[in-house]
Amino acid sequence: MNFKAVLIFSLFAVFFDTAFANTECVWATGKVICQKNQTLVLNTIVELFDLDSPQGMNLKNPLDPDDKVAFTQVDEEDGIFQIEGCASDQDWIPGIKNQPEMYFRVFHFCNKPNGEYKYIWPIFRVFVPTTYDKHIEDPIILDD
Numbered sequence: 001m002n003f004k005a006v007l008i009f010s011l012f013a014v015f016f017d018t019a020f021a022n023t024e025c026v027w028a029t030g031k032v033i034c035q036k037n038q039t040l041v042l043n044t045i046v047e048l049f050d051l052d053s054p055q056g057m058n059l060k061n062p063l064d065p066d067d068k069v070a071f072t073q074v075d076e077e078d079g080i081f082q083i084e085g086c087a088s089d090q091d092w093i094p095g096i097k098n099q100p101e102m103y104f105r106v107f108h109f110c111n112k113p114n115g116e117y118k119y120i121w122p123i124f125r126v127f128v129p130t131t132y133d134k135h136i137e138d139p140i141i142l143d144d
């Protein structure tokens with residue numbers, strides 16, 4: 001290969017590398033409810049994660065943990081939150097889009113004064129410009 005061929009090959013490599021990394025942004029809004037006492041939703045932390053290992057798998061790869069994309073705190077008793085962030089996933093098979101798989105993890109005080117985590121499944125793939133607002137109509141219930 002001459003120099004020119006190497007250069008062109010390198011440019012293609014950079015181009016494809018960029019093209020196969022897939023970045024998507026999320027705009028989400030939702031509502032948390034604590035039926036036993038709605039005041040207890042205050043200070044709930046809602047985190048947005050990008051799932052990198054198969055859903056429901058108990059053993060996570062420690063070298064590739066799920067990526068935390070964003071977090072927000074509930075500071076009104078209505079339990080409404082808004083969260084936004086971006087995630088990128090590598091497309092392992094060229095031409096097949098590997099969209100980020102998003103889910104919420106909620107840290108809340110509805111049942112225990114010291115707080116606990118709740119994972120909200122299933123994952124969703126709703127990205128900008130669409131707002132993911134499923135949990136406005138269908139609030140996240142924190143009670144046991």
Ligand SMILES: *[C@@H]1O[C@H](CO)[C@@H](O)[C@H](O)[C@H]1NC(C)=O
Binds near residue numbers: 038039
């Ligand atoms: C609800 O929780 C708040 C905060 O802990 C407490 O001050 C209030 O008394 C509770 N209300 C009821 C009806 O238990």
